[in-house]
Amino acid sequence: MELQEKLKILADSAKYDASCSSSGSNRKNEKGIGNTAISGICHSFASDGRCISLLKILMTNCCIFDCKYCLNRKSNNVKRAIFTPEEICTITLNFYRRNYIEGLFLSSGIVKSPDYTMELLIKTISLLRHKYHFNGYIHAKAIPGSSPKLLKELGFLVDRLSANIELPTENGLKLLAPNKESKNVREIMEYVQKKHSRNYAPAGQSTQMIIGATKETDLEIMSKSSSLYNNYQLKRVFYSAYVPVNKDNLLPSLEHPPLVRENRLYQADWLLRYYDFKVTDLLDQQNPNFNILLDPKADWALRHLEEFPKEVNTCSYYDLLKIPGIGVKSAKRIIASRHHFTIHLEDLKRMGVVLKRAKYFILCNGKYVTNKEFFNKDFIEKNVILEEKSVLTTNKEQLRLF
């Protein structure tokens, strides 16, 4: 089989993995080729608008597992291919020299056994690091069920190591991925967390969940994420809207992947990690799913209007973060500036704080930005939804084309 065809098959099977970040590592270029940038670098953007920073491929799409949602499941009749380690090195190095990519993201279907697959990954990456002195970014997927010895070896070669939990609950996994055991993924996460250091997977670990293939609520998903962040210090949890690639009566038949829902989950994920929100602030048993019309923070603010409007000159950093339309950057700027001058409305604009949404929720030097009569839930909700809708409809049009 020609190299081009192999690449096509093995990139096509790898594309559903959402992670493409190349940040968090600070590898130096000693004598070979490449280094990593702590901030990560995006090299291109695919037709779906997602960043391309790593050469995202599978070692092979042969697999002994039969997970219902997966294109490469054993029972599917698709063309199979396998790269040799040298082939992967050739492509990676040639792409890297031309500045196409930031590094390699190597995953694999499970061929023969977890240990055998893991050995293939290690062999490839070890060639890159030791024979070709490649110091670019490498993200590898750890194969669940492989031995700790191999996990140890792989971690010392890569920048990021990850394992996908795939579905947010045990039941979902049993239903759709009967060969996978959540215990195995948990063991990898525990191991990586314990070993994590400057030399062992310096950029930490991440994971991914498929959204919309099973019936879990947003509350269940976010609780899972929250516990993953707390228990394993994950760098990221990625959410991947389910794209129906297989027909199976255990799977929902969707017309479009649930992209808006995916977006809400990412927004909420950010609120957990950077905005000091807790899952219980955002969702509860009565409202177990996010409002599709409003982003989670605006939705929260409208349900807690008694806390607003907040005075930007005096409220705390965490209070600033609770204001819809004000992000981490703006909040930091406000805090840094107000030691030096009293902030007036025109200063906020000059500081680059976007007021489109925030204006309903703030006092600036004692003044409410618009007419105080309009400070009520109905009025604000209507306006915020209108603004959000215009964004949603343009996105939908994009989808409808296909």
Add this chain to the structure above:
Amino acid sequence: MKNVYMYDGDFLSLLNTIVYLLKNHLQVENIKNENYNPSLFENTIHLSIPKQEIIIEQIVSSFGSFVLRSMYDVFLSEEENKEIILYYFFRNALKYRHKIMYHRNLKCVSEVLRISAFVRHEIHKMKGFLRFKELEKNILYAEMEPTNDILFFLSLHFRKRLKSEFWIIKDNKRKILSIYDKKKFVIVKEEEFQLQNLKESKEEKNIKILWKTFYKTIGIKERKNDRCRRNFMPKKYWKYITEVSEEL
């Protein structure tokens, strides 16, 4: 008549001019480099001030290195009024010293921060978007047309990353090249450097085909979103980006 003071066109000359103008309390309407065509109502004044390098150290010690870097970023931009913005910024820096950057309520400060962020952002983007092709004799060659003059900072990046390669980066807009010989890079004008007619290496075509195959395959068609793609990768860069240049 408006007084327009002229400087050499380099950063050091601009800094020296600004300091001179402030020291002598001269009335300043604008500062421009030599290529400037004055209007009928403008009076151009050429000062011949010695370019003193010590000024760089003075700025760092009195205001901090972040202030100097931000000023240099602004200088590298194409902003029409960058010189006068830097003049007002400097004047305020004398008053607020290290704390100048916190005074975002001043127009000159917010402008310097905005422009500087814009320039740095482009440097970061171009670290990803630059595309080399391999010529004969293992030389890597790239062209670009960035909005700002970022060749120097880009070269710093590739000096580390592609340490053991020969590479050349050309800025087609400013007609300058950065040439790296595995030890150091130098930036020269186009007319000072004759690139012999080197052909692409034998492998080049195949690698390009592989890359384009990868690019086409990795997008999920059920999620196609062209607007999002253009937001992250503006069309002004596409001309030199191998995988999308044909879509233009």
